[in-house]
Amino acid sequence: MNEQEKRRYREEQNALNPSAETMERLCDAARKAETHAAEKTGEKHPRVACQKTMRRYAVACLAAAMLLAFCLPIGSLLSPANQAEARNFQDYGELFDLINENRKKGNGELTYIVTDGEITLRGEEHITSGYVGGVSLGTDTDNTATTPLASAAPEHSDTNNQVYDVQEGDVVKTDGTYIYSLKRVQGESESSDLCISYPDEAGNALFLASLPLSEIFEEKTKSNQNASHEMFLCEAKLILIRSRSREDSTLISILDVSDASVPRVTARLEQSGTYNSARLIDGTLYLVSDHNPRAEYIRKSSPTTYIPSCGSTDEQALLAPEEIHTLDPEAVSGFSYTVVSALSLEEERFVSRAATLGITTHLYANRESLYVLSASYKTPGTSILRFALENGTVRYCAAAKINGYALNQFSMQEKDGVFTIVTTYTDSLTQAQYNGIYTFDRSLQPLGSLDGLGKDERVYSVRFDGDVCYFVTYRQTDPVFCVDLSDAAAPKLLSALKIPGFSSYLHVWDKNTLVGLGRADENEDGSTEGLKLSFFDTSDQESLSERQKILFGDYTASAPAEENHKAILVAPEKNVIAFAYHQYDRNNESNLDDVAFIALVKETEDGFELHTLDFPRSNEEENGFYVFFAKNTRFLYIGDVLCVVMPDGIQTIDLTSFSCLSTLWF
Amino acid sequence: MNCHFESILKRQSAPVYRFLCSYVKNPHDAEDLMQDIFLRFFERPRSFETEEHERAWFLKVAANTAKSHLRKRALRRHEDVETLSLAAEETDEALRLTITDAVGDLPTKQRVCVHLFYYENLSQKEIAEILACPVSTVKSHLRRAKAALLKSLGGTL
Numbered sequence: 001m002n003e004q005e006k007r008r009y010r011e012e013q014n015a016l017n018p019s020a021e022t023m024e025r026l027c028d029a030a031r032k033a034e035t036h037a038a039e040k041t042g043e044k045h046p047r048v049a050c051q052k053t054m055r056r057y058a059v060a061c062l063a064a065a066m067l068l069a070f071c072l073p074i075g076s077l078l079s080p081a082n083q084a085e086a087r088n089f090q091d092y093g094e095l096f097d098l099i100n101e102n103r104k105k106g107n108g109e110l111t112y113i114v115t116d117g118e119i120t121l122r123g124e125e126h127i128t129s130g131y132v133g134g135v136s137l138g139t140d141t142d143n144t145a146t147t148p149l150a151s152a153a154p155e156h157s158d159t160n161n162q163v164y165d166v167q168e169g170d171v172v173k174t175d176g177t178y179i180y181s182l183k184r185v186q187g188e189s190e191s192s193d194l195c196i197s198y199p200d201e202a203g204n205a206l207f208l209a210s211l212p213l214s215e216i217f218e219e220k221t222k223s224n225q226n227a228s229h230e231m232f233l234c235e236a237k238l239i240l241i242r243s244r245s246r247e248d249s250t251l252i253s254i255l256d257v258s259d260a261s262v263p264r265v266t267a268r269l270e271q272s273g274t275y276n277s278a279r280l281i282d283g284t285l286y287l288v289s290d291h292n293p294r295a296e297y298i299r300k301s302s303p304t305t306y307i308p309s310c311g312s313t314d315e316q317a318l319l320a321p322e323e324i325h326t327l328d329p330e331a332v333s334g335f336s337y338t339v340v341s342a343l344s345l346e347e348e349r350f351v352s353r354a355a356t357l358g359i360t361t362h363l364y365a366n367r368e369s370l371y372v373l374s375a376s377y378k379t380p381g382t383s384i385l386r387f388a389l390e391n392g393t394v395r396y397c398a399a400a401k402i403n404g405y406a407l408n409q410f411s412m413q414e415k416d417g418v419f420t421i422v423t424t425y426t427d428s429l430t431q432a433q434y435n436g437i438y439t440f441d442r443s444l445q446p447l448g449s450l451d452g453l454g455k456d457e458r459v460y461s462v463r464f465d466g467d468v469c470y471f472v473t474y475r476q477t478d479p480v481f482c483v484d485l486s487d488a489a490a491p492k493l494l495s496a497l498k499i500p501g502f503s504s505y506l507h508v509w510d511k512n513t514l515v516g517l518g519r520a521d522e523n524e525d526g527s528t529e530g531l532k533l534s535f536f537d538t539s540d541q542e543s544l545s546e547r548q549k550i551l552f553g554d555y556t557a558s559a560p561a562e563e564n565h566k567a568i569l570v571a572p573e574k575n576v577i578a579f580a581y582h583q584y585d586r587n588n589e590s591n592l593d594d595v596a597f598i599a600l601v602k603e604t605e606d607g608f609e610l611h612t613l614d615f616p617r618s619n620e621e622e623n624g625f626y627v628f629f630a631k632n633t634r635f636l637y638i639g640d641v642l643c644v645v646m647p648d649g650i651q652t653i654d655l656t657s658f659s660c661l662s663t664l665w666f
Numbered sequence: 667m668n669c670h671f672e673s674i675l676k677r678q679s680a681p682v683y684r685f686l687c688s689y690v691k692n693p694h695d696a697e698d699l700m701q702d703i704f705l706r707f708f709e710r711p712r713s714f715e716t717e718e719h720e721r722a723w724f725l726k727v728a729a730n731t732a733k734s735h736l737r738k739r740a741l742r743r744h745e746d747v748e749t750l751s752l753a754a755e756e757t758d759e760a761l762r763l764t765i766t767d768a769v770g771d772l773p774t775k776q777r778v779c780v781h782l783f784y785y786e787n788l789s790q791k792e793i794a795e796i797l798a799c800p801v802s803t804v805k806s807h808l809r810r811a812k813a814a815l816l817k818s819l820g821g822t823l
Contacts, residue, residue: 027672
C-alpha cells in the first residue's frame, strides 16, 4: 500500500462504527456492571481505611521523595495526603520520568495531580447565605418560582438540578420563553441540530429556529462517532458542549441567544479529554473531562502528547509544569487525567485549570465546594478530592481515600462545612456487605460515622434534606433509612422503614412527603413486579411510613428516570410529577421493541393520582423506537403548559387538565 | 457521568468493531461478536497496566472470538448457504471501489494482518502476539498481502 492508499483505508475504516443502539445497550450494561462490581470489591471499613490511607500516603510520599531527591534537584516534597500542600514539578520532563518509572515498576494507580491555582473569578461575590444542602428545588416552594438564571422570565422549571443554584447540563434547556433542544433521529449516532421553539399563549408549540451542530462547532465533516452533547443556559448565553471520544477532547461553543431567532456563536473553546460533567455557578462553568493521551503518541520531547490543555480552539494552553502537583508520586502509573477547569462566561475564556490522575466516577458541587470521586477497582475503594470555591477563587484543598463505593452524585452532600457520603462496603472480617454514612470536615478529616446498616444489601438511592439523609437499600425488601446529621460527629439513625420493593430515585416533595420512584416487589422469590411510586410520610422522622403507593406497568416496565434524574420533572409548585416509561408491547407480539407512556401525577384531596398518556410518535410505522425516544425525552413547564421535549419534537399539555394542546415535529 | 467500564467501552469499541469487521467481513456478525466480548468483560473484568496493554488484550480476545466464530460458521455452512451468498453479494456491491473491498478480498490471515499493521499501527511483533503466531508468519502474510494489493489496487488508483 502506498501512503495515499493507507490514508484512504484509514478513512474508510474510521467510517465503520457500531450502531448507536448497540452502543447504548453496552453503555447501560457497563454502568450496571460497574455498580455490581462496586458491591463485590469493597473491603474495609471506610473510616478506618481513610486513616490508614493517610498513613500510607505519608509512607509513599517519603519513599517517592527519596527516589526523586536522588535523581531530581528539588526541595522538600513531602506532604500528607490530607493537606493542601503538595510537591511541585520543575518541568514536564520530571513528570514524564516519574510516571514512566512507575509504569515500568507497575506501581499503584491512585494519585493526584493538581494545580495549586488560586483562581480569581473576577467580580463575583461569594454568597454564603445560599441553600447549600443537597436539597431539590421541590423542597422549598419559595425558591422554585424563579431560577437565578432568568429571574425576569415567566415561571418555569429548570433541569432537575441536585443543588439549588448549581446548574447541571442537559439536552434540553429553557429560559421561560424559549426551549432549546437537540434534534436527533433514531438510528443516527448523534444529535444533528440545535432547535429553538416556544409555546405561545394558547400553549401551542411553535418552531422558531434551528442551527446545525456542525456549524456551531465548526466541524466540516460528519464525525459519525457517537459524540454526546449537553447544554447550559446563563442569561442570554447558551453553552453547548460536545464530547468527542475519538479525538479525546471536549468542545465548548458559547452562543449569544439574546435574539433567539438568530443564535450567534461568540466563542469556541476546547479542553483535553472527553466530557464527564460540569456545573454552572454564578456565570462560571466548572467543566470536568477525562483525558487519556494515546499511549503510542506519547513522546517525552513533546509535552502536548501527555499534558492536558485548555483554551480557544485556535490556541491551546498546556497546564504549566509548576502548576502541576502530586500528592502521592510513588503511585502515579499512567497518563490518565481528570481535568477540571473554570470557564468565565463573561470573559469567554478559561480562568483556571487543574487535573487529577484517574478517571472520575461521580461529581458533586455546591456553591462552596467541588468534590470529585474516583472509584478504583485495582486497589478497591473510592478516592475523594475536594476543591474549595471561596470568595470567587478555586483552591485545591484535600484528598482522602475510603473503601466502599458511592452510588451517584446524590450520595454526597456538603452542608455547613460538613461533607457527608453514603457508601456500600464489604466488611473485611465477615465479608458481609453493609452500608454506611460518613461525615468529614472540609480537610476531609473524618468526623463521624454510622455504619453496619442493611446487611447484604446495597444502596439504591439517596437524598439529603438539610440535616436529614434518606437512603434506600435493597435485597428483598426496601428499608428506607432516615439519619439525623445535625451532630456531624454522631450521625443518628432515626428510623428504618421496611416495605416491599425499592426506590431508585428519591425527591423531597414537601416537608411531610418524600417521593420514591422504583420497583414494586410482591413476589416471594424476590423478583420485581412493575414500577412503583411511593409517597413516604416524613412528618415524624422517627417513624417513617409509606402513606401511599401507586403501582403501574408490568414486570417488563422500566422508567429512564430510575437511572437519570434529569428525565423526571417533580414540581410541587405546579402540583405535577412527569416522566416517561416503557414496557413490552403485549398487544402487538410482532413489535419487538417496547411501547412507551407518559406518566403524569398530581396531588388531590384523596392523595396522589396517576394519569397515563400514550407517548407521542410522528409516524405510527416507526413505533419500534420507543425506548430510544423515552430515554431522551425531558419534561419542563412554562407557565401552565407542560412541555414534553423529545429528540424530534415537542408536545404541549395543559397542566390542570392533562389534555394535549399541540404537537410539533422538528 | 462516565464510569470506568464505560470509558473502556468508549475507547475500545471502535477498534474492536473495525477489527472484527475486517476479520469476519460481516458488520452484523461483527456487532454481535463485539457485544459478546464487552458483556463478557463486564462480567469478568480485569485490569490493565497501560492503554496499549488494554487495546492489545481486546484485540487478542477479538481475534480469538472471530476465529471461533468463523470455525462455527464453517461447520454449519450447509445450513445457511443462501444467507451467506446473499450477504457476500451485498458486501461486494456496497464496497466495490474501496480499499476496504480490496483488503476484504485477501485471505483471512493476510486481511487481519493488514488491518492491524496499517490501521492499528501495530508492530509485527505485537500482531504476532495477538494472533498467537511467529513474527515470521506475520511478515510473510504482510508480504503476500502487499503483492496482492498492488495487483488489485493498481488499476483503481
